[in-house]
Amino acid sequence: MELVIRNTANQPIYEQIYSQIRAQIIAGTLRPGDALPSIRALAKDLRISVITTKRAYDELEADGFLYTVAGKGCFVAEKNLDLVREHQLKELEDHLAAAAELAKSCGLSREELTEMLRILMEEQP
């Protein structure tokens, strides 16, 4: 698991942890069933407050990204398909927006771009 805490960002630390772990779960870097470091171990390793790591983990649990087994620790939950889909749709949107901008800059019309997309999708298995 990769985690980088940036002090310069104005984003609260618990939010940074939350979003980074969430992103990795959605991206699949962290797979369902993977064990996460304990709240305390994580806090001490990163040199941050235990309260903050607890807050991040609590929110991840509330949002369904991880679950706790008493006495054993925290584990990544089964992928929440809606959220994954949402993430992928967003990514798609970003790609398409970039494509649209690129098209504009080289003078491609909407119909030409749509045609290009149709051909590309036909080529997909």
Place this chain on the structure above:
Amino acid sequence: MKVLILKDIYVIWRQMKYFLVMILIFSALPSGFNNTFAVVYAAMLPYTALAYDERSKWDQMAAMMPYSARDIVLGKYVFGWLCIGAAAVLSLLFQAVLALLGSRAFSPAMMAMAALGGLCILAISLPVMFRFGVEKGRMAMFLVIFLVCGTAGAIASIAVSGNAAKFAFQGSALVILLIAAMVLTAISIPLSQRFYWQRMG
């Protein structure tokens, strides 16, 4: 409590060497009051230990460690008794050796009286130190020593009339001193504990 006595021994250790030398020197002096001086000096060692405690602020540290107030207070008494006892025994041994070698007189009774006198000095000066601190306690201690030695010296010089009278006098003096030491100590220890407890508030 043992550990606190150990600590005091460690602290006083450097002085101990001079202490031993002193026992030797004073034991070699002509018999009389002089060679009991080591015992009186021993009665001052708890004061020295307390002074070091206060100076290094160990007393503040000790209040936060698992020592009971009883251990802290009683420890100083026991340390004092050990020092007096050791001084008395060593002095006597030395005198015995010198007496065997030469024609020196040998007076265990005198040493016993000095030891009991030392106990009385302890019993009076320690509560003052626990109540008012080491500085004021030191003044009380020297005052008591002065009084005790002065009185003893005066009585000794008066009572040097005849051998028979001397032994009788020594006998009763020992008994009186023993009772005085026991009574004073019995009052002194609870008093010191009370003062220590008050000071920690």
Place this chain on the structure above:
Amino acid sequence: MNAIELSHICKDFGSFAIQDLTLAVPSGTICGLVGENGAGKSTTIRLLCGALRPDSGTASALGVDVSSPEFLAAKEDIGVVLDEAYFPESLNAVQVGKIMAATYRRWDQALYERYLKRFDLPVGKQFKDYSRGMRMKLAIAVALSHQPKLLVLDEATAGLDPIVRDEILDIFNDFTREEDHSILISSHILSDLEKLCDYIAFLHQGRLLFCEEKDRLLEEYGIFSDTAAQLECLLPEAIVAREPNGYGGVRALVKRELAPVGWQLERASVEDIILFLVKGAKNA
């Protein structure tokens, strides 16, 4: 269970008084105690360890009332490091070790020797010949070697060079990997506290002004650094205290939630926050 609980503690010294001090440090956390000299930090620590009795109020450490006879046994689980190491000066490290071994039931001699080695402390040297840094290191070695559950540190890192301080802070950080281990640390070196603490408690003239989660504190405030004119655009309640630079610029501590969204505020350090709060309290 709370590692430390102070409830309505009052202690009057005449010229100075601790007033109605209520503080709780949850088990497994690190609480930093800050305040000016004379604010009452050392007094609070003494009250907490039973070295001083309060006029009123109760104190308990590790669930045991400080004024009860059971507290004597509880002291076994409390490691104390004061602002100076108060060992008898003619002793050396070995003798100190022997005394501590006979004092504490859970004394770990091997651990003590490892610390002595790690801190490079000469074993034969008398304590009075130690430098300040060495004295603190010995005190810390002693405090850790009897395996306490609660560490109480009064200015324990003052006088240490930054490299050693960092190492010591690491040791304290590791100490709380166990969930029943807690620390109360008072310090002037606010950057140390920022690295280490879960909570920050601020004492000012004998009163506890606040005890807050450090991270929430950092989230709550921001530093505004721009022209004085710009500062006036903010709600007055948002500005805690300000520091004009004499050239039309100003630096101010601002409450983030009362500032307009999107305004660029710099991150405030614990030191910034405390200094501005004291300024604000002084001017109030």
